[in-house]
Amino acid sequence: MQHFVRALRDALPYWKYLAISLLCSVGVASLWSANIATLFPILEVTLHGESLQNWNARRLTESKAAAVQLQLELDQLEASTPPADRKADYHFRRDLLATQKRAEEARAMSAQWLGPIINRWLPTSPFGTVALLIGIIVASTFLKQVLLVSSTLLVSYVSNRIVNRIRQKIFDKAMRLDRASYLQIGTSGFMSQITHATEMLTSGITSVYGGAVSEPLKIIACLLGAWCISWRLTLFSLILAPIVAVLVLYLNRQIRNISRTMLQRSKGFHHVLLEALSSMLTVQAYGREDFERDRFKLTTREMMGYAMRSAFFNSLAGPVTELLGLSMIAISLLVGGYLVINQETHIFHIRMSDTPLSISQMMVFFGMLIGASDPIRKLSGVISGVNTGTVAASMIYPLLDRESLIVEAKHPQTVARPHGLLEFKNITFGYDPADPILKGIDLTIPFGEKLAIVGPNGGGKSTLISLLCRFYDPQQGKVLLDGTPLTEMALEDLRGRLALVSQQTELFNDSVMYNIRYGRLDATDAEVVEAARKAHAHEFISAMSGGYQTVVGQNGQRLSGGQRQRIALARAILRDPEILILDEATSQIDVASESLIHDTLAEFGRSRTVIMITHRESTLDLADRIIEVSRGTIRETDALVRPAA
Numbered sequence: 001m002q003h004f005v006r007a008l009r010d011a012l013p014y015w016k017y018l019a020i021s022l023l024c025s026v027g028v029a030s031l032w033s034a035n036i037a038t039l040f041p042i043l044e045v046t047l048h049g050e051s052l053q054n055w056n057a058r059r060l061t062e063s064k065a066a067a068v069q070l071q072l073e074l075d076q077l078e079a080s081t082p083p084a085d086r087k088a089d090y091h092f093r094r095d096l097l098a099t100q101k102r103a104e105e106a107r108a109m110s111a112q113w114l115g116p117i118i119n120r121w122l123p124t125s126p127f128g129t130v131a132l133l134i135g136i137i138v139a140s141t142f143l144k145q146v147l148l149v150s151s152t153l154l155v156s157y158v159s160n161r162i163v164n165r166i167r168q169k170i171f172d173k174a175m176r177l178d179r180a181s182y183l184q185i186g187t188s189g190f191m192s193q194i195t196h197a198t199e200m201l202t203s204g205i206t207s208v209y210g211g212a213v214s215e216p217l218k219i220i221a222c223l224l225g226a227w228c229i230s231w232r233l234t235l236f237s238l239i240l241a242p243i244v245a246v247l248v249l250y251l252n253r254q255i256r257n258i259s260r261t262m263l264q265r266s267k268g269f270h271h272v273l274l275e276a277l278s279s280m281l282t283v284q285a286y287g288r289e290d291f292e293r294d295r296f297k298l299t300t301r302e303m304m305g306y307a308m309r310s311a312f313f314n315s316l317a318g319p320v321t322e323l324l325g326l327s328m329i330a331i332s333l334l335v336g337g338y339l340v341i342n343q344e345t346h347i348f349h350i351r352m353s354d355t356p357l358s359i360s361q362m363m364v365f366f367g368m369l370i371g372a373s374d375p376i377r378k379l380s381g382v383i384s385g386v387n388t389g390t391v392a393a394s395m396i397y398p399l400l401d402r403e404s405l406i407v408e409a410k411h412p413q414t415v416a417r418p419h420g421l422l423e424f425k426n427i428t429f430g431y432d433p434a435d436p437i438l439k440g441i442d443l444t445i446p447f448g449e450k451l452a453i454v455g456p457n458g459g460g461k462s463t464l465i466s467l468l469c470r471f472y473d474p475q476q477g478k479v480l481l482d483g484t485p486l487t488e489m490a491l492e493d494l495r496g497r498l499a500l501v502s503q504q505t506e507l508f509n510d511s512v513m514y515n516i517r518y519g520r521l522d523a524t525d526a527e528v529v530e531a532a533r534k535a536h537a538h539e540f541i542s543a544m545s546g547g548y549q550t551v552v553g554q555n556g557q558r559l560s561g562g563q564r565q566r567i568a569l570a571r572a573i574l575r576d577p578e579i580l581i582l583d584e585a586t587s588q589i590d591v592a593s594e595s596l597i598h599d600t601l602a603e604f605g606r607s608r609t610v611i612m613i614t615h616r617e618s619t620l621d622l623a624d625r626i627i628e629v630s631r632g633t634i635r636e637t638d639a640l641v642r643p644a645a
């Protein structure tokens with residue numbers, strides 16, 4: 001719940017909108033009960049066929065006379081001496097007379113107060129009065145709807161603003177989180193949070209700032225109206241409320257549990273969806289369409305099962321809360337009917353009213369309870385909204401609070417541009433610290449060197465590069481640029497010096513121009529073309545019908561593997577980095593093109609450090625030095641791997 005409260009607190013910057021919405025809700029609630037209260041004069045006028053002026057004057061006279069009469073009775077009673085065995089009756093009667101006298105005095109006072117208003121503003125004919133009151137009801141209903149729409153729009157605006165901000169924060173978190181944590185949550189985890197969880201949160205916030213304020217206000221306004229007629233009867237009619245509250249609490253817990261499970265399963269649902277759609281080639285090549293369809297069907301069926309359970313408990317919430325409304329009305333109908341028919345003030349020796357209730361009072365009392373039962377029913381929707389919001393917030397906020405394991409330096413140090421020396425000092429690192437991949441690595445790379453890294457699959461070559469990019473920090477030892485640990489440099493500064501062309505070429509589903517320019521966003525078209533020329537990509541790009549505006553498809557799937565690699569290389573060249581990292585970056589490029597690219601790299605590499613991970617012997621020709629990474633250790637070797645001349 002505390003996370004949901006945080007989401008609600010996020011609305012504080014929009015307090016003006018919420019304050020206006022609250023005022024609208026107060027207006028709606030007041031008009032809601034006022035409309036019902038207007039029934040009273042209509043009934044009085046219709047039942048007695050007299051004008052309101054007469055009715056009020058009669059009420060004033062009758063109440064004054066009744067108060068005088070009650071005072072007389074009270075005086076007589078107090079003058080008498082009660083027998084010893086009737087003392088309780090004596091006190092009861094005296095209290096009753098005193099209360100009734102006070103009630104009649106209050107009624108006389110209200111009639112006196114209302115008199116000038118009624119005389120001045122209301123028509124004198126009974127029908128004119130009824131017509132005017134109906135006109136007032138219609139106008140106030142219209143005003144109530146305007147206030148309702150305004151309040152709904154304001155609350156929707158605020159909840160959508162909050163949720164947009166939260167979506168943005170989750171996205172930012174995905175961008176800034178360290179790689180280990182990112183992989184742990186997974187793309188599907190982030191997708192489910194950004195889509196499903198935030199949607200649930202919107203519904204929760206809207207419920208609280210919308211229904212959780214306006215519906216209870218309506219209930220309070222109506223119960224207050226009923227309270228004014230008979231507070232004892234109002235309390236009596238609420239006798240079943242505690243039982244209903246226990247049932248609602250039980251349903252709440254069920255709905256919350258199901259919502260939590262649904263949200264967790266939605267991650268699996270996104271996972272299956274993402275995996276199947278992004279690996280379509282493998283799915284189709286292996287004829288696994290039915291297999292994937294079944295997998296998807298299973299997750300959707302599972303989701304549907306939970307959705308049905310959620311619908312079941314949510315649909316129960318309506319009848320349960322309606323039970324409260326119904327019980328209120330049924331009890332008050334029974335008791336009220338008895339009191340009015342017999343013109344009594346007590347039932348089963350329990351006092352329900354000070355003076356016997358009139359038919360009009362009883363009708364308005366019922367009207368108030370019926371008026372309260374509708375928002376009580378709607379409250380069930382609010383409760384389920386709050387539940388789903390609570391669950392969503394309990395998933396979202398821990399993610400937002402998650403700190404990246406890659407900590408930004410508080411006081412970043414500056415390193416010369418270009419740097420002079422890159423060092424890996426006594427590096428030990430494992431994705432699982434108990435199982436190190438790199439063990440006590442020492443490596444020094446002077447600026448301008450072209451270093452080739454070779455070694456068996458899984459030896460730790462890419463891992464070494466990940467440490468240089470600070471995707472991970474080593475458990476032991478340091479990576480240093482000119483003696484400054486990378487952990488003490490600004491991350492932006494460090495990564496601004498690097499360009500990585502990784503094994504899995506990642507391209508965006510946009511134009512070739514966009515993909516190359518991603519290396520340096522302010523590059524001109526001419527610079528992009530120049531970079532493409534250096535990567536020997538210009539020829540094939542120009543040959544395409546759209547040229548540089550050709551859209552490459554999702555992850556560049558409309559291009560060949562070698563073409564994708566050349567675009568990625570152009571992007572890295574455009575970045576003009578201090579350290580160019582090529583992780584099997586030319587593995588799919590044909591031999592003729594590769595030798596041309598090597599010429600480019602030889603030229604381009606003169607003013608920067610180039611680190612090449614490669615299994616290709618031809619690439620080794622470019623290197624000034626070759627090292628082998630195997631089983632977590634490095635071996636510096638020239639003769640071992642360099643092919644014989």
Ligand SMILES: Nc1ncnc2c1ncn2[C@@H]1O[C@H](COP(=O)(O)OP(=O)(O)OP(=O)(O)O)[C@@H](O)[C@H]1O
Nearest residue numbers: 183431432437455456457458459460461462463464
């Ligand atoms: N994110 C990760 N989480 C856990 N283990 C990982 C992760 N990435 C790599 N590994 C493991 O670390 C080891 C080294 O992997 P790495 O990618 O560094 O090898 P490599 O030398 O680059 O291999 P290749 O030549 O096949 O690219 C492997 O055993 C791999 O299973």
